[in-house]
Amino acid sequence: MRIEETGLPPWLVEALRTRGVETLYPPQAESLKRGLLEGRNLVVSSPTASGKTLIAVMAAERVLAAGKKVLYLTPLRALTSEKAEEFRSIFGEMGPGYRVIAVSGDYDDPGEWIGARDVVVATYEKADSLVRHRARWLSSVGLVVVDEIHMLGDRERGPTLEMTIAKLLETIESPQILGLSATIPNVKEIAEWLEASPIVSDFRPVPLKEGVGRGGRIVFSDGSTWRLRSSGDLLSAVVGEGLMDGGQVLVFALTRRKAEKLAEGLVGVVRASGALKGSDLEALREYALRIRESERESPFAERLARLVEQGSSFHHAGLGHLHRTLIVEAFKERVLPLICATPTLAAGVNLPARMVVIPELRRFSSRLGSSTLSVTEYKQFCGRAGRPMYDEVGYSILLANSKAEEEYLLERYIRGEPERVYSALGNERHLRSHILSLIASGLASSELGLRRIINRTFYVQVFGAKSLDRSIALSLEMLEHYSMISREDGLQATRLGHRVSELYIDPLTAVRIVKMTEGLESLSPLAALQIICSTPDMSDVYAARLRLSSLRRLVEEIGEGMLLRPPNREEDPEEYELYLEGLKNALVLWSWVEEVPEKEIYERFIVEPGDFAALRERAEWISYSASNVLELVGRKSVSRLYSVLTERLRHGVREELLPLVKLPDIGRVRGRNLWREGIRSVEDVRQASLEQLARVPGIGQTIAAKIKRAVEEL
Structure with a gap:
C-alpha cells in the first residue's frame, strides 16, 4: 500500500516522504486493514525495525486531529527521549505543530503542567506516578501506546506496566490501546486481555x-x-x-x-x-x-x-x-x-x-x-x-x-520459539505498593472495587479471579497494620498512605525509615545514609564492590561512633548481610557528600560512573522521601536532617557549600574554591568584584559574569 492511499492528511504523507517512506511495510498495511484509523485496539508483534513506530504515528494523528492527547509508554529513559524526538520531528516540522514531551523520574511532581502538551512520552513508572497523582489531563487521552509490551514478563518492570495499564483503563474512558511487541508466541493472549486484534508478522526491511x-x-x-x-x-x-x-x-x-x-x-x-x-x-x-x-x-x-x-x-x-x-x-x-x-x-x-x-x-x-x-x-x-x-x-x-x-x-x-510472556504480578512486594496506590488515588474505595480493577490485569486473565486472593489479603493486612490504610468504612488511605503512594516508594521503605529513626533527635549523616541504603527501594542498587577486609579498614578510619550498630550475625544472618550491603553503598555516598574527589571514590570503592550516578539519584530520592515521611509522623528534627542531606546528595558537598552550589555553573569543586577564597555566601558573591571572582581557580571571566547576573536577579 502506497502512503497516498492510506487516507492520512497531506502534510503527514509529505512528512513521511521526506523520510523516504513511499510504501507501507506489511505490518503497517495490516494495521490499517484491522481498523487502526477507526480506533480499534491492536497488538502488533513483529521484529525490530519493521515499522511499528509509524503505526503509532498514524494512530496518533487521528487522535490528535480529534483534539485528544496521546500517551506513549516506554520501559527506558533513553527510549523515551528517542521516541519523543521521532514524534517531534514528524509532528513539529511539517504538521500542525503538535507539542511533544518526554517525561521520566521526579515522581512527586503532580504533572498538571504536562497537560499543555499533545503527545506525552513517558516511562512506565512515570505514567504510573501520574495516575497516582490523579493528573486531570489524563481524562483527555485518546490513545495509549505501550511500547515493548512483552516487558509484562519482566520481574521488576512487568508488574508496574501491567498495573499501569489496568489503572489507565479505569481512569480513561474508552481509550484506543496500541501494544507494540517483539516477536512472542502468546501475543494472542495479550491481545485478548486488551480486547485487541493481534497482528503477527515476521517481516524485516533487511533480511x-x-x-x-x-x-x-x-x-x-x-x-x-x-x-x-x-x-x-x-x-x-x-x-x-x-x-x-x-x-x-x-x-x-x-x-x-x-x-x-x-x-x-x-x-x-x-x-x-x-x-x-x-x-x-x-x-x-x-x-x-x-x-x-x-x-x-x-x-x-x-x-x-x-x-x-x-x-x-x-x-x-x-x-x-x-x-x-x-x-x-x-x-x-x-x-x-x-x-x-x-x-x-x-x-x-x-x-x-x-x-x-x-x-x-x-x-x-x-x-x-x-x-x-x-x-x-x-x-x-x-x-x-x-x-x-x-x-x-x-x-x-x-x-x-x-x-x-x-x-x-x-x-x-x-529455529526455536521465544519463551511465552508470563505476568510477574504475583510478587507481593510489587502488589502491596500498587494496592496502596489504587486506594490512595481513589480508584478503589472498597474491597469489591479493588478486586474489580485487579481483575483487569493480565495475571488474573491467565490464572483466574481467585489467584491473587491470598496476596491481596496479606497486602491489605500489612497496610492496615502500619497505618497506611483504614478499613473501617470501606478502604481509605491515611495521610501517611497517601504520601507514601505519591512518593512512589515501597510501603516497607517508609516503615523501615520510621522504625529505624524511632526515639532519635539526631543522627550522623553516615548513619542517615545507612538507613536509606537498607530500605527495599535501595536493594537493587549495587555500586560498591568492596571486600570485607577493605570495609573493616574504612570503618576503622571513620570511627564506629558514626555508624548504626550492626545486627547479630548469628541471630539474623539475612539482616546482617543487608546491613553490610547497605553500609558499602552508604560509605560511597558519604564520601560523595564529604567532597572526596570522584577519582578517589572510583578507585577506593571500585565503582563505575554509571553505577555511581544511579546510586546517587536513587539515594537522593529516598532521602527526600524520608524527609517527607518523617515530617508527617512528627519527627521534625530528623526530617530536617534528611532535607539537608537530600541537597548534599544532589550536589556532592558539605552543608556549608549549599548556598553557593545553587548558583549557575558552580559545582562541588568551584564551590569549594570560592569558599577557600573567603567567598562563602550569596551575599559575598554579590559584594565581590568581577575580577575577584574571575581569579578564583576554575572560574574565569565568563563564569564570573554569569554568576554575577544570577545573583543580581535573586
Whole structure:
C-alpha cells in the first residue's frame, strides 16, 4: 500500500516522504486493514525495525486531529527521549505543530503542567506516578501506546506496566490501546486481555541470515555456508568478516567485564580489517576527547577513550549517561565500527549493525547464580542485525566448539520459539505498593472495587479471579497494620498512605525509615545514609564492590561512633548481610557528600560512573522521601536532617557549600574554591568584584559574569 492511499492528511504523507517512506511495510498495511484509523485496539508483534513506530504515528494523528492527547509508554529513559524526538520531528516540522514531551523520574511532581502538551512520552513508572497523582489531563487521552509490551514478563518492570495499564483503563474512558511487541508466541493472549486484534508478522526491511560459526566457517540456517578468510581465533575471524566493506559489528557479552575484555581484545581485528579511514580516525579522536573532558578524574573514562580512538568500544550500565550517548552517536554516525555490549543495549535505543555476534550463552551472577541466555534474549539481539539503507542482509552469528554444539544452537536458538510472556504480578512486594496506590488515588474505595480493577490485569486473565486472593489479603493486612490504610468504612488511605503512594516508594521503605529513626533527635549523616541504603527501594542498587577486609579498614578510619550498630550475625544472618550491603553503598555516598574527589571514590570503592550516578539519584530520592515521611509522623528534627542531606546528595558537598552550589555553573569543586577564597555566601558573591571572582581557580571571566547576573536577579 502506497502512503497516498492510506487516507492520512497531506502534510503527514509529505512528512513521511521526506523520510523516504513511499510504501507501507506489511505490518503497517495490516494495521490499517484491522481498523487502526477507526480506533480499534491492536497488538502488533513483529521484529525490530519493521515499522511499528509509524503505526503509532498514524494512530496518533487521528487522535490528535480529534483534539485528544496521546500517551506513549516506554520501559527506558533513553527510549523515551528517542521516541519523543521521532514524534517531534514528524509532528513539529511539517504538521500542525503538535507539542511533544518526554517525561521520566521526579515522581512527586503532580504533572498538571504536562497537560499543555499533545503527545506525552513517558516511562512506565512515570505514567504510573501520574495516575497516582490523579493528573486531570489524563481524562483527555485518546490513545495509549505501550511500547515493548512483552516487558509484562519482566520481574521488576512487568508488574508496574501491567498495573499501569489496568489503572489507565479505569481512569480513561474508552481509550484506543496500541501494544507494540517483539516477536512472542502468546501475543494472542495479550491481545485478548486488551480486547485487541493481534497482528503477527515476521517481516524485516533487511533480511536476516542466522548462522553458527565453527572451525573456519559459518553454517547458516538455510543450509548455505560462509568460509572465513582469517585463520585466527573464531571470534576474531567472524568479527573481521562483519567489518569488511564498511560493515559494523555488535558483539554481545553477558557480563560487563567480558564486554570490556572483548573490546580490548578485538582492537587488532578492527585495525586489520581496514574499517578505519582517515576521516573516521579524526572523528573518533574528537569523540575520545569529549569522553575524557566529561570525566577528567575517571580512569574508566581514559580507558574507554583510548579504545574509541582505535575504533572499538564497550557499552554497559557502568558507563555514565554522556559516555553511553557518545558511543551510540559515534556508531550511528558510522565512524565507530565495533561495540562490545551487554544485553542492556539490545533492549535500549535503536542501534542496528551489519552483523551481531553472540560468543557465549552462559552467564554467572553472584545474586542469581548461573543461567543460560533465553531464546527471547537471543531474538532481541538478532533484531539489531541489518542496517536499513546500508545493508542488503543482516547477520546474526553464534559460536560453537563442536558439531554437536553447532546442531544444538541451530535447533534451540535459531529455529526455536521465544519463551511465552508470563505476568510477574504475583510478587507481593510489587502488589502491596500498587494496592496502596489504587486506594490512595481513589480508584478503589472498597474491597469489591479493588478486586474489580485487579481483575483487569493480565495475571488474573491467565490464572483466574481467585489467584491473587491470598496476596491481596496479606497486602491489605500489612497496610492496615502500619497505618497506611483504614478499613473501617470501606478502604481509605491515611495521610501517611497517601504520601507514601505519591512518593512512589515501597510501603516497607517508609516503615523501615520510621522504625529505624524511632526515639532519635539526631543522627550522623553516615548513619542517615545507612538507613536509606537498607530500605527495599535501595536493594537493587549495587555500586560498591568492596571486600570485607577493605570495609573493616574504612570503618576503622571513620570511627564506629558514626555508624548504626550492626545486627547479630548469628541471630539474623539475612539482616546482617543487608546491613553490610547497605553500609558499602552508604560509605560511597558519604564520601560523595564529604567532597572526596570522584577519582578517589572510583578507585577506593571500585565503582563505575554509571553505577555511581544511579546510586546517587536513587539515594537522593529516598532521602527526600524520608524527609517527607518523617515530617508527617512528627519527627521534625530528623526530617530536617534528611532535607539537608537530600541537597548534599544532589550536589556532592558539605552543608556549608549549599548556598553557593545553587548558583549557575558552580559545582562541588568551584564551590569549594570560592569558599577557600573567603567567598562563602550569596551575599559575598554579590559584594565581590568581577575580577575577584574571575581569579578564583576554575572560574574565569565568563563564569564570573554569569554568576554575577544570577545573583543580581535573586
